[in-house]
Amino acid sequence: SEIANPGERTVARALIEHLPNRVEVFHGFNWLTRSRTGTIQEGECDFVLLDAEKGLLFVEVKGGSLLFDGRQWVRDVRGELRLLNKDPFAQAQRGMHDIVGLVRSQFGRAGDNLPFTYGFAVAFPDCRIDGQLPPSILRELILDAASLRQVDASVRRIFRSFNRAGHRALSGRSVESVRAALFPKYQLIPVMWRKIEDQEERLRRLTDAQQRILDILANQTRAAIRGVAGSGKTILALAKAQAIARAGARTLFLCYNRPLKDWLRNAVSESHGDSLVIENYHGLADALCRQAGVPLWEMGDTGDKAFWTDVASEALMQACERLGPEHKFDALVGDEGQDFHELWWASLESVFRDPEDKACYYVFYDPNQNLYVERPCLPPELGEPYELPENCRNTVRIAEHCASLVGQQTRSRDGAPVGDEPEVVRVRTLADAFREAGRRVRNLCMPNLGGLRFSQIAVLAPGFSSNDWPAQFGAIPATKSFEEWGEDKGVLIASWHRFKGLEADAIVTIEMPVRDGARERVNRYVARSRAKHLLMVIEVREA
Structure with missing residues (x-):
């Protein structure tokens, strides 16, 4: 010039x-x-x-x-x-x-x-x-x-x-x-934590579909809400449960997964006292059986699947027959409804103070995340489900990737961040997979690379491999405790099933060779859709 x-x-x-x-x-x-x-x-x-x-x-x-x-x-x-x-x-x-x-x-x-x-x-x-x-x-x-x-x-x-x-x-x-x-050459490399922070701000905004559901529920006491992974079901369910409790109705928020229950309890900033109880199904059965003097844990073999599906529900109904209305609820908001067995729904009728005059009864679910029930069903009184079709948890690329696993077309909200393409790498053995996971975790945590906190990252691994889970990834501590993870004491390592219903900014998932194609696709859909901003998949070639 x-x-x-x-x-x-x-x-x-x-x-x-x-x-x-x-x-x-x-x-x-x-x-x-x-x-x-x-x-x-x-x-x-x-x-x-x-x-x-x-x-x-x-x-x-x-x-x-x-x-x-x-x-x-x-x-x-x-x-x-x-x-x-x-x-x-x-x-x-x-x-x-x-x-x-x-x-x-x-x-x-x-x-x-x-x-x-x-x-x-x-x-x-x-x-x-x-x-x-x-x-x-x-x-x-x-x-x-x-x-x-x-x-x-x-x-x-x-x-x-x-x-x-x-x-x-x-x-x-x-x-x-x-x-x-x-004239040194340099780059202004976008730090991962700032990119995630920006994407998170755009994902937090309430979608039109979410607002429509809240408007419907304001005038309807019974409803089923079906939503795709990442559509905000859990957050909407919790918001509705808190609103009902504030209005004076004793409310039960019920989910399947215990770590999700713990997360939800920590997420509730205000104290509702006894007017809002957050539990998972078996935690509810245990609590009410203790109050009623029903010996739940002596009623069957806990190693038998039937104990958790049939015996627990029978014990819950026995407990409710003995308990007065002060132990029961006016309203119930359920999350992860696709994982509830038919007998559970029947047993939950007994937790209402007046089953014929429920203040509210809402169930949020996603049939594509069914991990435990062969043929999921919902209470008929909830009617035809309302839809939450838009993904507002994941970036567009992660949402599209996960939807393709179950043959769905995904809809992301207008203005949703596109994000990075999910990475899929293949390794020979499970030991190789943990080494690769460690390398990814270190890169995500290093200040000059990812700069993420431990509590933003989770590694999801097959449950059968828990004895091989590392105690740390190099200098990065790992933890199996959801509480320690929430306190930023280490990167979480958990099974897919334990992490169900939760989410993290960055997910590294370790996957073994496919055996049951349909069931495995559901498992992978559930695990991978937990990633909000970054998804890294490590596939093991040898079982």
Whole structure:
């Protein structure tokens, strides 16, 4: 581009037109340094000449008519004499030393001389030298109007004046090192934590579909709400349960997964006292059986699946027959409804104070996340389900990836962040998978790479491999405790089933070879859809 300063433009033309092609001319080099007291100081050099044969030359340019009165420099501006605020020779010399310091760092010579010559000069393109120079200025360091006409010879003369013992021509590698010092290449890499923070802000906004569901539930006491993974079912269910409790109805929020129950209890910021109870189904059965004196844990073999599906529900109904209304509920809001067995729904009728006059009965569910019930069903009184079709948890790319696992078309809200493409890598063994997971976790946590907190990351692994789960990923602590994870004491490592209903900003999932195709797709859909912003899948080839 055109150089605005006329004096610098004149010098640039002379240098480019008359110096050999091997000489590289850099214009307008700027830098910042610190003074001895730590104050930031600006530096600027008009031209830097890089000659592989001769070395480095730094040129300061002063255009117009100037004179030196023996003490200070003065510029004649249309008959008015104005003092220069800097001595141009002192300025050029200081600039040379500052820049040479930068170059030394590339050569690993912080306190040593460089192996080539470097020097400085001052150009006065509009003047000629007249009179006697002071001792502090050498004639050969001046490029006046006459010298610029023979600038090649003048520059060679300056290099000879500064010729240093042991000087040798710069190798190609040395030239690259000088270029790297003068104009280092750098990138402004978006830090992962900030990218996630920005995406999270956009995902938090209530969708039109979510607002519509809240409007419907405001005028309807019974409803089933079917939503895709990430549609906000749990958050809406909790918000509705809190609203009902605030209105004076004793409310039960019920889910399947115990870690989800714990998370929900921590998520409730206000104290509802006894008016809002958050439990998972078996936690509810245990609590009410204890209050009623029903020996739940003596009624069957806990190692038998039937204990959890049939015996627990029978015990819950027995307990409710013994308990008074103060232990029961006016309203029930259920989440993870697809994982509730038919007998459970029947048993839950007994937890209402008046089963014929329920204050509210809502169930949120996703049939594609059915992990435990072969043929899920809901109470008929809830009617046809309302839909939450928009994914507002995951980035667009994660939502599309997860929907494809179960043959769905996904809908993401307008303005949802696109995010990064999920990564899928394949390794040979489970041990290889944990090593790869460790590498990913370390990259996510390192301050200069991901910068994420431990509580933002979860590694989901097959439950049968729990004995092989690492205690740490390199220097990054790992934990199986959801409480410790929430307190940021370590990156969580958990099974897919234990993590069901929860979410994390970054998920690393370890998956074994597929055995039952349909069931495995559901499992993977559930596990992968837990990732809000970053998803890394590690597939193991050998069982």
